Amino acid sequence: MEWRKCYLDVILVPLGFLLTISYHLYLWHKVRTQPFTTTIGRNAHGRRFWVGAMMKDIDRKNIVAVQTLRNLIMGSTLMATTSILVSAGLGAVISSTYSVKKPVNDTIYGAHGEFMVALKYVALLTVFLFSFFCHSLSIRFLNQVCILICVPQDPMCMVTADYLTELLEKGSLLNTIGNRLFYAAIPLLLWIFGPVLVFLCFASMVPVFYNLDFIMCNYGQGKVEENGNKEFV
Template sequence: MEWRKSYLDVILVPLGFSITIAYHVWLWHKVRTQPLTTTLGTNSRGRSYWVAAMMKDNDKKNILAVQTIRNMIMGSTLMATTSILLCTGLAAVISSTYSVKKPLNDAVYGGHGEFMLALKYVSLLTIFLFSFFCHSLSIRFVNQVNILINTPPDPSGIVTPEYVSELLEKGFLLNTVGNRLFYAALPLLLWIFGPVLVFLCSLTMVPVLYNLDFLLGSRKGKHAVNGSDRDFESV
């Protein structure tokens, strides 16, 4: 029966994604409790200082602020465009009558049936759609920052540097989530060639992301994180 051929898919694919999810849950905990030991927390703190500096001396730095935010928007736009183009290609493959699995039947392990192949492509399509959604929302928030960061001092005290910084952090958070979803599609893409590659790719991505997400060369942050840093809520 078909399910007997898919036992590797049932075991290795969920196990690989469980490792990735567990890592990101741990990363989220570290960002909330010890932000200065992570690149996400450190960069977030730096962005809040940057927004305050731009709004304090807006007459001299308004062009710099607009150009910097424009570069952020261009990066999110590129990722959103890539995600939706990949969604379009996957939708075309799913709706095609050509059976793409025939040349691979003798080359991979795991299930080769119509249901398993459809599951692989639909999973990829879903991941890329959510990535596009996150990047689109990120562009929306950063566009708002692009307008508000050049506003004159607000007598009512509503449009403050703290408010603009919060909007910017929401945009960057959505951009980060969109990028991580895009990265998660790599193991799913390798699933076409078998579940073993999914598990190996997930194992490989965790140490790579760890080296990118944590400040390994600086241990001062661990001792600097106490009272005030525990109130870090922007990421």
């Protein structure tokens, strides 16, 4: 009888996770092998030039550099604050004496016993906490870039454009991971009302992510040869 109550949860929820994990593995492969077909790869390519351009003329562009980095920090701060507030709310619900299964007593599909409902809340809490963790680390790296990018250029200075680019890339990557974890919490939130909604949400998010992550048209993309090597421009 217990299997009949939770077999949809056991099948559909892991299948939804497998679907989105497979998509992100494919995206990671494309970013590594064909970066200019993805927005992540092109943005990373542009950030490398941006750091070099800012440091080359930092006396005139210091306000632009700091303002741009501050906007990135504000975005990560907003997401981190939202994640930790939701985590605190979920923690209060789980630890309260009020039965967490009362809001879903009328669930039609899937199990809604005390253990299963607690598992749903704990999964939500875990995802939001990891999202907060990634955004917090992103803020740390972006703050370092914001400070070091205005350091006067000196032959003895160890703060180079490559070093700042690496810090900026780490901050941007952590921000992207934190956002994707935050989005993954949406299907888990729907899991409270049944596993069918979880799978449908995961399945609908994949084409949305694909349209956002991949570049359908090669805008301004061509190949030039320099010293016998081909590069994308």
